Amino acid sequence: MKIIYDSQIFAQQEFGGISRYICALASQMSRVPGVDVKIVAPLHINQYLKDANRAIVTGFHVRRLPKTARIIKAMSAALCGSVSRMMRPDLVHETYYAARPLCRSNVPHVLTVYDLIEERFPDSFGADYPVAQLKKSAVNRADHIFCISENTRRDLCELHSLPEERLTVTYLGYDALPQTGLQAQVLVGDAPYILHVAGRRGYKNFDGLLRAYAASPWLSGNFRLVCFGASALSADERGLMAGLGLSATQVIHVGGGDDRLAALYKGAAAFVxxxxxxxxxIPPLEAMSLDCPVICSNTSSIPEVVGESGEYFDPYEVDSIMSSIERVLQSSARREELVCLGRERCKRFSWERCAQETLAVYQRLAK
Incomplete structure (x- = not known):
């Protein structure tokens, strides 16, 4: 069986969760006897592909230079179609959302839908943000759709009125973060802290966490709030901090690689x-795998992932966020319970299992 993954996401993402997922899926698939896997990305900027097994990649890594993004994307898309036709695949997995398929082979086309964030939170995106419309086009023409959670499947059924037989839920895996011996104290000093990871704008609700942290004299007096991510604190975030009476020594941004992130998980009093x-x-799984207690929202797919291994709050209620964090941090027994539950919970999610369940659908469609 020959499977092709198209170039879309690899011409757009240098790093990122979607390209990491596709790379992990292809890598696992390539180990199955009788399965021939190719990621067809004639020109790409993706670091995961750059480091992947060359046997599963058709294409070349190019540097991401200013004002070249559209050119790289267009050239890769044009080449992807002709290259894939010569390969004569049995199935094509589209890696992101496009109005028309890049690989126009007369074989089953499948798609993964990751979330319906643009549809649920349109105010977090500009009016000209095209993803929701492109997603609708891709969804309508796909022969089968993978959803990465039951919550995504429910949203897709509700918003696009799709028959359930066209949808399959395949939970993601996660990658063990590198542990190099780096200590969190080197990055943020010795004082205890709670940890926030990834994006902070809009629906990510970082402002809600800031308000909850500031509302508790006990929290803000005994713990710092460390934010890990690519972007430094914005002027708006610093303005909100000032308005809440929080100083630059209480809320700290740290960027960098996975070795730093692993050190911060291991050193944190809790991950929020x-x-x-x-x-x-994926961040809750990363936290659990490194014995960091998880305190999290009770909405969308998060309870599916975290299960009984987290302390939950209502993300729309500042008092709820504050109370949940205080409840965990004021109880060493509860922290230890969450750590023990988390160690077992994260074992349920692996790229191997994700690939096995995905391949079963491929084989059914390609018969």
Whole structure:
């Protein structure tokens, strides 16, 4: 069986959860006897592909230079179609949302839908943001759709009126973060802290976490709030902090690689995940795998991932966020319970299992 993954996401993402997922899926598939896997990305900027097994990649890595993004994307898309036709695949997995298929082979086309964030939270995106419309086009023409959570499947059924037989839920895996011996104290000093990871704008609800942290004299007096992510604190975020009476020594941003993130998880008193919506949510699994207690929202797919291994709050209620964090941090027994539950919970999610369940659908469609 020959499977092709198209170039879309690899011409757009240098790093990112979607390209990591596709790479992990292809890598696992390539180990199955009788399965021939190719990621057809004639020109790409993706670091995961750059480091992947060359046997599963057709294409070349190019540097991402200013004002070249559209050119790279267009050239890769044009080449992807002709290259894939010569390969004569049995099935094509489209890696993101497009109005028309890049690989126009007369074989089953499948798609993964990660979330319905643009549809649920349109105010978090500009009026000209095209993803929702492109997603609708891709969904309508796909022969089968993978959803990364039951929550995504329910949203897709509700918003696009799709028959359930066209949908399959396949939970994601996660990658063990590198542990290099780096200590959190080197990054943020010795004082205790709670940890926030990833995006902070809009539905990610970082402002709700800031308000909850500031509302508790006990929290803000005994713990710092460390934010890990690519972007430094914005002027708006610093303005909100000032308005809440929080100083730059209380709320700290740290960027960098996975070795730093692993050190911060291991050193944190707890990991707090205040997002109002997630299609899946890998950070809680990363935290649990490194014995960091998880305190998180009770909405969307998050309870599916975290299960009984987290302390939950209502992300729309500041008092709820504050109370849940205080409840965990004021109880060493509860923290230890969450750590023990988390160690077992994260074992349920692996790329191997994700690939096995995905391949079963491929084989059924390609018969």
């Amino acid at each position: 995940y205040p997002s109002k919506y997630e299609g899946f949510g």
